[in-house]
Amino acid sequence: MPQPSLKEEIVEAALKVFHERGFNAAGVKDVTDAAGAPKGSFYNHFHSKERLGVAALDRYWQRTRTALDILKDEQIPPIARLRASFRTLGEGASRNFKLGCMLGNFSTELSDQSPQIREHLTGIFESWTRAIEACAAAAQRDGSMRQDIDAEVIAAFLVNSWEGAMLRAKVDRTGAAIQAFEEIVFNGLLVR
């Protein structure tokens, strides 16, 4: 019977390897090597590399949930929540700009190649966008955010622009794109 702990180790290794190298540039053997597992053990745990990609993506998103949880913390004013959430993501990114955001990386590389991964990306982007939308709507109600644009449109724009900033940070290997995002969103665009 497969050991659950080995499966766990393979998912952890896949998250690291796919985030660093991309999905198509890394093979199953790269992942099992990184997990210290024999390649032959892989198919005891996963039907396909694609399923492993889904598991790694979901694990990445779980890891990112701290930033999502901040959005829901009603003890904090909504604008401060939004700012803290993106700041938490930015701090994570600044540990290694080369990695980029795994959501964005998988979006460009795999959304046409893998219906399963695309479906998971859609779900993740939707739940993230809804959490931001709730926060933006609260900020509009308390008067701290401009009210002439739908909270839904603002939320979609913020998620997408964040992904664009992370994409650019991956090329530039600096935080400039993330700083531009923060400056425009929180000192200009939305917050008055």
Next chain:
Amino acid sequence: MPQPSLKEEIVEAALKVFHERGFNAAGVKDVTDAAGAPKGSFYNHFHSKERLGVAALDRYWQRTRTALDILKDEQIPPIARLRASFRTLGEGASRNFKLGCMLGNFSTELSDQSPQIREHLTGIFESWTRAIEACAAAAQRDGSMRQDIDAEVIAAFLVNSWEGAMLRAKVDRTGAAIQAFEEIVFNGLLVR
């Protein structure tokens, strides 16, 4: 001696194949097959698949130059130039949202894998950003764009946010992300 026209056909085929399938998911043979060329002919023209990737990227950017040229057309008011430039890009994207922007696709997939491709991406993003910056600065001078944010920061933000919108359109296969970009940028954020 290698025929220039065959080299041309390989670059054209590479642009199409790499844009549709990504760089790592497509092999040299996929490209030569698409070009109707024997695989063996490839290395008469290119030292490596990476060099072909650079050639395909540069060709993509040449194709996109119509949108860049609009930015420089001083017969048109600067805000109208900006809007028309992004609209031209959006019309191109709407022919097949699944493709995304090849700059963004290569950014996430290859900027860590290939120093050559990363260098070309940096140059392309810089020249695009500078053209937008000039336009934004002109719009600030004529009073049609808000003046409390540096034109340089605005330009970087617009380029990155556009890439984010294209990334999201690739997942969603709709124009919603591009519409949100247009609405926020031209009816809210920057244009008063």
